[in-house]
Amino acid sequence: MTAVQISGAGMTFNPGSDNAVRALDDIDLTIGHGEFVSLIGPSGCGKSTLLRLVGDLITPTTGSIEVFGKSAEQARLDRDYGMAFQQAGLFDWRKVAANIELPLELIGWSRSDRSARSKEMLELVKLDDFGDHYPWQLSGGMQQRVAIARSLAFSPRLLLMDEPFGALDEMTREHMQSELLRIHAKTATTVVFVTHSISEAAYLSNRVVVLSPRPGQIHSIIDVDLGERSDAIRETPAFFAKTTEVREALRAVEASA
Amino acid sequence: MTAPVETARPGFARAAPAVLRQAVTVLGSLVTIVVLWEGYKFIGDRTDDTWPLTNIGLPVSSDDLTMPHASDIWSAFWAPVQRGGSDSLAVFLVKASWFTLREAALGFAMGTCIGLVLAAIMLRSHFAERGVLPWVNISQTVPLIALAPIVVTWGRTNGWGDTLSVALISTYLTFFPVAVNGLKGLQSPQAADIELMRSYAAGWRDTLFKVRLPAARPYLFPAFKLAGTLSVVGAIVGEISAGVRGGLGRAILDFAGRYSTGPAKVYAAVIGAGLLGLFVFGLISAAERFFVRGPQGSGT
Numbered sequence: 001m002t003a004v005q006i007s008g009a010g011m012t013f014n015p016g017s018d019n020a021v022r023a024l025d026d027i028d029l030t031i032g033h034g035e036f037v038s039l040i041g042p043s044g045c046g047k048s049t050l051l052r053l054v055g056d057l058i059t060p061t062t063g064s065i066e067v068f069g070k071s072a073e074q075a076r077l078d079r080d081y082g083m084a085f086q087q088a089g090l091f092d093w094r095k096v097a098a099n100i101e102l103p104l105e106l107i108g109w110s111r112s113d114r115s116a117r118s119k120e121m122l123e124l125v126k127l128d129d130f131g132d133h134y135p136w137q138l139s140g141g142m143q144q145r146v147a148i149a150r151s152l153a154f155s156p157r158l159l160l161m162d163e164p165f166g167a168l169d170e171m172t173r174e175h176m177q178s179e180l181l182r183i184h185a186k187t188a189t190t191v192v193f194v195t196h197s198i199s200e201a202a203y204l205s206n207r208v209v210v211l212s213p214r215p216g217q218i219h220s221i222i223d224v225d226l227g228e229r230s231d232a233i234r235e236t237p238a239f240f241a242k243t244t245e246v247r248e249a250l251r252a253v254e255a256s257a
Numbered sequence: 258m259t260a261p262v263e264t265a266r267p268g269f270a271r272a273a274p275a276v277l278r279q280a281v282t283v284l285g286s287l288v289t290i291v292v293l294w295e296g297y298k299f300i301g302d303r304t305d306d307t308w309p310l311t312n313i314g315l316p317v318s319s320d321d322l323t324m325p326h327a328s329d330i331w332s333a334f335w336a337p338v339q340r341g342g343s344d345s346l347a348v349f350l351v352k353a354s355w356f357t358l359r360e361a362a363l364g365f366a367m368g369t370c371i372g373l374v375l376a377a378i379m380l381r382s383h384f385a386e387r388g389v390l391p392w393v394n395i396s397q398t399v400p401l402i403a404l405a406p407i408v409v410t411w412g413r414t415n416g417w418g419d420t421l422s423v424a425l426i427s428t429y430l431t432f433f434p435v436a437v438n439g440l441k442g443l444q445s446p447q448a449a450d451i452e453l454m455r456s457y458a459a460g461w462r463d464t465l466f467k468v469r470l471p472a473a474r475p476y477l478f479p480a481f482k483l484a485g486t487l488s489v490v491g492a493i494v495g496e497i498s499a500g501v502r503g504g505l506g507r508a509i510l511d512f513a514g515r516y517s518t519g520p521a522k523v524y525a526a527v528i529g530a531g532l533l534g535l536f537v538f539g540l541i542s543a544a545e546r547f548f549v550r551g552p553q554g555s556g557t
Binding site: 055076081082089091093102105 | 447449450452453455456457458459463467468471472474
C-alpha cells in the first residue's frame with residue numbers, strides 16, 4: 001500500500017519575480033507503508049523543501065502530493081504525521097512530560113490518558129525518570145529523544161524528520177539511530193528522513209533518494225537491503241558497499257552540478 | 258552536604274537571599290540620598306548658597322523651607338495630619354494610598370486587558386499592525402493633563418462616576434507598554450515552533466494560548482512592571498484633575514497648597530506616592546518570579 005505519492009511536484013519560491021527560485025522540479029516518488037526513506041543531497045538541493053511539501057507546511061507550485069490517498073492538507077488536518085526537526089524545539093515552560101503531551105492536549109485527550117501516554121513514550125525513548133524535568137535540564141541528545149517521543153505521541157502514520165540528529169555528536173548520533181530503528185520496527189510508522197550523512201542514510205533506510213540541486217531533482221534511488229539492523233552491521237562489507245554506492249551517487253551529483 | 262543533582266528551582270528558598278540583598282541595596286541607597294541631601298544643605302548653609310570658594314549660586318536654595326531636613330520629613334510622618342487630629346501623617350498616607358491603589362489596580366487591569374487584546378489583533382493581521390501601531394504610539398504623545406479633564410467631564414455627563422474616570426486615565430497610560438511589548442512577545446516564537454503547531458493542525462487560538470502567550474511572558478512582565486508604576490501615576494494625575502478626595506493626588510495637592518506652613522508634609526506625601534509605586538512594582542516582580550521559570554528565570 002502507498003503511504004506517500006508524489007507526482008510531478010515542483011516548487012518555485014517567489015514565482016514570477018526577479019528573485020524566483022526553482023527549488024524542486026518534477027519530483028515523482030512513491031513511498032510504501034512502513035517504509036523508511038531518506039532524502040540526501042548537497043546543500044540547497046531542496047530535500048528539506050520536499051519534506052515540507054509532504055508535510056503541507058508549504059504548497060507545491062506544480063504537481064500533486066497525496067498522503068494515504070488524501071491531499072497532504074487533509075492528511076495534516078487528520079493529524080496523520082508527526083514532525084521532528086534539527087532543533088528539538090521543546091517548549092521551555094513545559095516539563096518534559098507536558099511537552100510530549102502537547103499534541104494530545106490539542107486533540108482533546110483526558111488528563112489521565114495523556115499522562116499514561118507520555119509515560120509510555122518516555123519509556124520508549126528510555127527517559128523514564130525525566131518526565132518532571134524541564135527541557136533545559138537535559139542534554140542535547142536527551143532533548144532530541146523527547147522531541148521524537150513527542151512526534152510519536154499520537155501515533156502518527158507518517159513521521160517526517162529533518163536532520164533530527166544533525167546537532168548531535170557522533171556517538172550520540174549512532175545511538176539515536178539505533179533507537180529510531182527500534183522504535184520504527186515497533187511502531188511500523190512510515191518515515192521520511194532528511195539527512196546530510198551518508199552512513200546515516202545507509203544505516204537507517206530501506207531506500208535512499210539522492211537529489212541533485214538547482215532545481216532539485218531526483219538523481220537516483222538506491223535500495224538498501226541490509227536485513228535486521230544492529231550496530232554490528234556498521235562494520236560489515238555489505239554496509240560499506242552501500243555507503244560507497246550512496247557516496248558515488250552524491251559525487252556524480254556534485255560533478256554534474 | 259551531599260545534594261544529588263542540583264536542579265535550579267526558582268522558589269522561596271532561592272528568592273529569600275535575593276530579597277535580603279535587595280533590602281540591603283535599598284537601605285544603602287537611602288542612606289546615600291540622605292547624606293547627599295544633608296551635605297548639600299550643610300554646604301549651602303556655610304557658603305550662603307554658593308558653590309564653595311566661588312560666588313556662583315547653587316541651583317536650589319538650601320534653606321529649611323525649600324529643603325526641609327531629612328529628620329523633619331521623617332518626623333512629619335509621625336505627627337498628626339491636622340491639629341488635634343488622631344491620624345498621623347503616615348496613617349493618613351497609607352489610607353490615601355489604599356484609595357489610590359484601588360483606582361490604579363482597576364486602571365492596570367483594564368489597561369492590561371486592552372493592551373493584550375490590541376497585541377493579539379495586531380498579531381492577527383498585518384493590516385491591523387500597520388494601521389493600529391502608529392496610533393498606539395501617537396496616543397502617548399498626548400499629554401495626560403490635557404486629556405484628564407476631558408475624561409472626567411465625559412464621566413460626569415454620562416454618570417459613570419469619578420472613580421471610573423480616574424481609572425480610565427490610568428488605563429490610558431498602562432495599555433501602551435503592554436500592547437507594544439506584548440506584540441513583540443507574541444511574535445517571539447521561532448518559525449519552527451509555529452510550524453510544529455501547524456503540523457498538529459492546531460488553530461490560531463491554540464497556537465496563541467499554548468505557544469505565543471507563554472513565550473511572551475519574558476516580554477510581558479517588564480511591560481507589566483512599567484504599566485504598574487504608570488497606573489499609580491495615572492491615578493494620581495486623574496485624582497488631581499477630577500478633584501477626587503481621599504487619594505494621594507488630593508493629598509499632594511492640599512499639602513502643596515499649604516507648602517509654606519509645612520514643607521516637610523509635601524515631601525512626605527511625594528515619598529508616599531513613590532513608595533506606592535515601588536509596592537506595585539514589587540508585587541509584579543514577585544508574580545514574575547513565580548510565572549516566568551526557565552533557563553532565563555533560574556539565575557544562569
